[in-house]
Amino acid sequence: MKFKFLIALLLLSGYLKAQNLNIIPQPRLIVNGSGQISINNHSAIGISDTSLTALAIYFQKELFKAKGLSPAINNGDSKSTIKLVLTNTNQVIGGYSLKITPEQITISSSNKEGVFYGLISLLQLIKDHPKEADNLTLASTDATDVRDYQNVVLACTEIIDAPRYQWRGLMLDESRHFFGKQKVKQILDWMAYYKLNKFHWHLTDVQGWRIEIKKYPRLASIGGVGDYSDTSAEAIPMFYTQNDIKEVVNYAAQRFITVIPEIDMPGHATAANKAYPEYSGGSVAGYPNFTFNPAKEETYQYLANVIKETTALFPSKMMHLGGDEVVLGIKAWSLDTAIARMMQNKGFEDVGMLERYFFKRMTDTVTSLGSKILAWDEATQTDLPAGKTIIFWWRQNLPGQLSLALQKNYQVVLCPRLPLYLDFLQDGSHISGRNWKGVFNRYTDIYNFPDRQLAADQLTSNQIIGVQANIWTEKIASEKRLDFMLFPRIAGLAEAGWTAPEVKNEAAFTERVQAGLKNWDAADIYYFNPFNPQAHPEAIDFAPVIRKVPIAEKHSRHHKAHSKATKKGKKASAKFHRSTLKSKSTKNKTHKKRK
Ligand code: TNX
Numbered sequence: 001m002k003f004k005f006l007i008a009l010l011l012l013s014g015y016l017k018a019q020n021l022n023i024i025p026q027p028r029l030i031v032n033g034s035g036q037i038s039i040n041n042h043s044a045i046g047i048s049d050t051s052l053t054a055l056a057i058y059f060q061k062e063l064f065k066a067k068g069l070s071p072a073i074n075n076g077d078s079k080s081t082i083k084l085v086l087t088n089t090n091q092v093i094g095g096y097s098l099k100i101t102p103e104q105i106t107i108s109s110s111n112k113e114g115v116f117y118g119l120i121s122l123l124q125l126i127k128d129h130p131k132e133a134d135n136l137t138l139a140s141t142d143a144t145d146v147r148d149y150q151n152v153v154l155a156c157t158e159i160i161d162a163p164r165y166q167w168r169g170l171m172l173d174e175s176r177h178f179f180g181k182q183k184v185k186q187i188l189d190w191m192a193y194y195k196l197n198k199f200h201w202h203l204t205d206v207q208g209w210r211i212e213i214k215k216y217p218r219l220a221s222i223g224g225v226g227d228y229s230d231t232s233a234e235a236i237p238m239f240y241t242q243n244d245i246k247e248v249v250n251y252a253a254q255r256f257i258t259v260i261p262e263i264d265m266p267g268h269a270t271a272a273n274k275a276y277p278e279y280s281g282g283s284v285a286g287y288p289n290f291t292f293n294p295a296k297e298e299t300y301q302y303l304a305n306v307i308k309e310t311t312a313l314f315p316s317k318m319m320h321l322g323g324d325e326v327v328l329g330i331k332a333w334s335l336d337t338a339i340a341r342m343m344q345n346k347g348f349e350d351v352g353m354l355e356r357y358f359f360k361r362m363t364d365t366v367t368s369l370g371s372k373i374l375a376w377d378e379a380t381q382t383d384l385p386a387g388k389t390i391i392f393w394w395r396q397n398l399p400g401q402l403s404l405a406l407q408k409n410y411q412v413v414l415c416p417r418l419p420l421y422l423d424f425l426q427d428g429s430h431i432s433g434r435n436w437k438g439v440f441n442r443y444t445d446i447y448n449f450p451d452r453q454l455a456a457d458q459l460t461s462n463q464i465i466g467v468q469a470n471i472w473t474e475k476i477a478s479e480k481r482l483d484f485m486l487f488p489r490i491a492g493l494a495e496a497g498w499t500a501p502e503v504k505n506e507a508a509f510t511e512r513v514q515a516g517l518k519n520w521d522a523a524d525i526y527y528f529n530p531f532n533p534q535a536h537p538e539a540i541d542f543a544p545v546i547r548k549v550p551i552a553e554k555h556s557r558h559h560k561a562h563s564k565a566t567k568k569g570k571k572a573s574a575k576f577h578r579s580t581l582k583s584k585s586t587k588n589k590t591h592k593k594r595k
Helices: 002-012 050-067 112-128 181-193 242-254 270-275 297-313 337-346 351-368 377-381 399-407 443-448 479-486 489-498 506-522 551-568 570-594
Strands: 029-040 044-047 072-075 082-086 096-100 105-109 151-161 167-173 198-202 258-265 318-322 372-376 389-393 411-414 464-471
Touching: 044 050, 050 072, 050 082, 050 112, 082 112, 096 112, 105 112, 112 151, 112 181, 112 506, 167 181, 167 489, 181 198, 181 242, 181 479, 198 464, 242 258, 242 297, 258 297, 258 351, 297 318, 297 351, 318 351, 337 351, 351 372, 351 377, 372 377, 377 389, 377 399, 389 399, 399 411, 443 489, 443 506, 464 479, 464 489, 479 489, 489 506
Parallel strands: 044 072, 044 082, 082 105, 167 198, 167 464, 198 258, 258 318, 318 372, 372 389, 389 411, 411 464
Antiparallel strands: 029 151, 096 105, 096 151
16 A cells, blocks of 8 residues: 555656666566666675675676676675665565665665565666676776776666565476476576575376485385386486485575475375385276375375475475375275275265365374475365465366365465466467467466456455466476476566566566566577567477367377377477377376366
């Protein structure tokens, strides 16, 4: 409210001019100044507090990478060109101010997150600075050393900024395809660049178990074998050792990103069950060993041990237990006599009650370790402790799930398939990826989320703690395609999570995205270019599955679809053939059923 009033006042007084600072996400308030300041190798970074040293070093490295400048860090020097100040005010986490005057650049916040994001905004301004204007010519200075005429000139301005949501998340599925530490670190770098702060790591699913558990080594060594493209038993296991996990968690923490592990249960458990079949809940057609066995006491002990080891690796004190789509394999439970006996003993009328019993027990383990329970929106049906539960609303076709979660006083992260699933198509000209009745997830759809999609009372609910995009990787096997599906949508996500609705303006946003393409080019990112789609043709790892064929034509479908797909998906043909040959029926069936 206060903020709206301030904007109105500034508009009235003619003080607020149209701004074109290329910062993503768009800050709350930008006020033009006059004059300019120059950053060069004689500049220094002064910090008000030694706890800011790591942030100054981070900035120093990034500035060196971007412009070859390396200002010194001066503890306590208030006259430095760039001054970082930790204040005693009571600012929202991540909020900051960045003031550029002819004398000094000052970034201040009451919290380190805020100082970090102020530095990120400054870095974005510096990177936006045109190369031609960077260097003074030797003639225009009396410099004799090349380092003396490297220079970045910034226009004076004042930015007052704060995030809309505290949860600005990205989920990566590394079960279906494994990308490894280097790629994950690169994603974390870009997340930091766009002020995203939660990395949800989907580490277990049908196609692979990707985290080392010392008590149960076969989870990784056997469960980690293969992926969506390659189900052969000869493949080498792909997983993160506990040391790898710690390294990634630290790397993220330096960027103010919290990492949350997901161990999916009781469904999506196939890879775990491959390693320890004694805990499998049985099979049904299309979903072999999809669930854990709820009738064995040992299953609960086993999973509690897995949760304990996992929890110890992640300081976030948040454990995502999945809980999604159990329905796909739950029929196996009704076919098992031991499970039937247990249900009778406990007076459970249907397998759904048993599912909730299972989930409640495992979430009790999570809370007993002092962690919060995170789960997909199916878990809303289970009675979980309000205040310790965060629900991830993913099924936009079931708005009742969101209402119920709010009614039960759970916190909610919004990640509806439309528009936040990044395995979905992002442009009408693309052929590989999911879509929902012809609706695409464009970067601008993500940008406009959630204001057009949610009811007014939901938008203002403080139980909604933020937004998250999910990259499911059934059809993403290569880094190139991963980039293509993530960029430019990551920019839309940044603004959905950060930018105040009052300052949103789609046309201005797309201009800022366009201005930022040069940064992705410089980093060799294979992004989708909405301004020139031909610049980077669609990156396809799998030829598309052709759907929606009338029953009568089904017979001839396979042949046609195959030849069409092969023609269109030349680049991906090797992988396509491999996966088609190996898993003909199950994969395609899985995909169709989910629709
Ligand atoms: C649904 S979202 C799933 C995932 C799939 C995704 C594909 C969710 C909780 N479950 O297992 O990968 O759809 O879009």
